[in-house]
Amino acid sequence: MDDKEYFSHLYEIASHLNKEFSLHSALRKSLEKTVELLNLETGWIWLVQGDVRSVYLAASYNLPPALSNHPERLSGWCFCIKKYLSNDIEKASNISEILCTRLKDIKSGTMDLKFHATIPITANGQKVGLLNLLSKETQRLDEKQLSILNTISELIAIAIQRTRTQASYGRESQGNDHHIHEVIGRVISPRVKELQAGLNNLKSFAEKKDFSNALKSIKGSLSQVEELKHQLSLILDESADHQTEKVAEKDFHYPSLHLTARELEVLGLVKKGYTNRQIAENLFVSERTIKFHISSILSKLFANTRTEAVDIAVQRGLIGL
Structure with missing residues (x-):
């Protein structure tokens, strides 16, 4: 050649x-x-x-x-x-x-x-x-x-x-934290759509004067609002953590999109074969919160499945064999 x-x-x-x-x-x-x-x-x-x-x-x-x-x-x-x-x-x-x-x-x-x-x-x-x-x-x-x-x-x-x-x-054209925006798009937006669907059901029940189902719909919507509030809090906390990371210009920049201690804990239980419900019960949180953590883990590791995420984490030494 x-x-x-x-x-x-x-x-x-x-x-x-x-x-x-x-x-x-x-x-x-x-x-x-x-x-x-x-x-x-x-x-x-x-x-x-x-x-x-x-x-x-x-x-x-x-x-x-x-x-x-x-x-x-x-x-x-x-x-x-x-x-x-x-x-x-x-x-x-x-x-x-x-x-x-x-x-x-x-x-x-x-x-x-x-x-x-x-x-x-x-x-x-x-x-x-x-x-x-x-x-x-x-x-x-x-x-x-x-x-x-x-x-x-x-x-x-x-x-x-x-x-x-x-x-x-972060890329200037995509804001200071592109990853957080990506998580919002993948995780928060579907939750908002679920909440919107619940409120539409509430409206329908109210118009029919079906107060029993209307009350159930209200309780379900309030639960969704609380869960959404919790997920937004998690995102804001993680965003704040990233903002405080200071790296000197002359130094080599290692990845800032690290897995949090909670995400590593969740991933360790996924590796053991636990379902989302079992993980939620083990960590005393809701199943929706676990789904949020799983989505964030997949995004950070560029993985398509839970199994792939575990494989990547093991290869990188993030969790044990």
């Missing part, structure tokens, strides 16, 4: 990193293009937690069944992470034949992966993450290929820093 083709691929990767709405999507697509560029098989990206003592899986592409069917194998420590966090990996490097402990001693579902390359991701001199690439062939990337990977690493670091800065301070 000549220089023109390399630069064309780099431009495409930079374009994906710049235009994608979510960090996860940007990392996933840039990872896919990187694997394609170097004719490899698969890869994944770890991002460093704010304490710089642990990492979580942020994106992956074409994982072998041994990993995709067993996501717990992608959590915890491994050879590369230990080397990286102990400052033994500072630039793109070839790793000797499958020192990757993720696949070691696994007899099936590995797609016969052998070669392993590791690329550190840094921003402003701070550890940001780690890019791992694997291939079926026994090979070593040459200096030009490693240089290309270092460039891709810098592009990824810039995209991560930009996205996290936006998460910390």
Whole structure:
């Protein structure tokens, strides 16, 4: 591949990193293009937690069944992470034949992966993450290929820093807390519609002079108002917490959309297989409040289901196995 083709691929990767709405999507697509560029098989990206003592899986592409069917194998420590966090990996490097402990001693579902390359991701001199690439062939990337990977690493670091800065301070065009507005749209608006439907029923019962059902409707509406008030209070409290988070301009901005202590508590019970009603009874709150917490958790973790949210939380080390 000549220089023109390399630069064309780099431009495409930079374009994906710049235009994608979510960090996860940007990392996933840039990872896919990187694997394609170097004719490899698969890869994944770890991002460093704010304490710089642990990492979580942020994106992956074409994982072998041994990993995709067993996501717990992608959590915890491994050879590369230990080397990286102990400052033994500072630039793109070839790793000797499958020192990757993720696949070691696994007899099936590995797609016969052998070669392993590791690329550190840094921003402003701070550890940001780690890019791992694997291939079926026994090979070593040459200096030009490693240089290309270092460039891709810098592009990824810039995209991560930009996205996290936006998460910390909010987009000006979308207000100071885009996430809170998103939760309001997904959680509060449906509650308002339920309240509106209850009031319409009340009106209908009143017109028919059906006072028994009208009284029941009033009680139901008052209960909905109290629940809505409680949910708004939770949102306002979380918004206030975000407003008080101050990060120096020169520092790397880690995600501010963290799970609250209550959300982690709820997620832990979801992992145990509890239903919303069981969680509500366990925490002495209403089932509607639990539904609100679940919606917020799904939004923050970019998960589509409760099971997916638990998997992501386990992979990131937010809750135990």
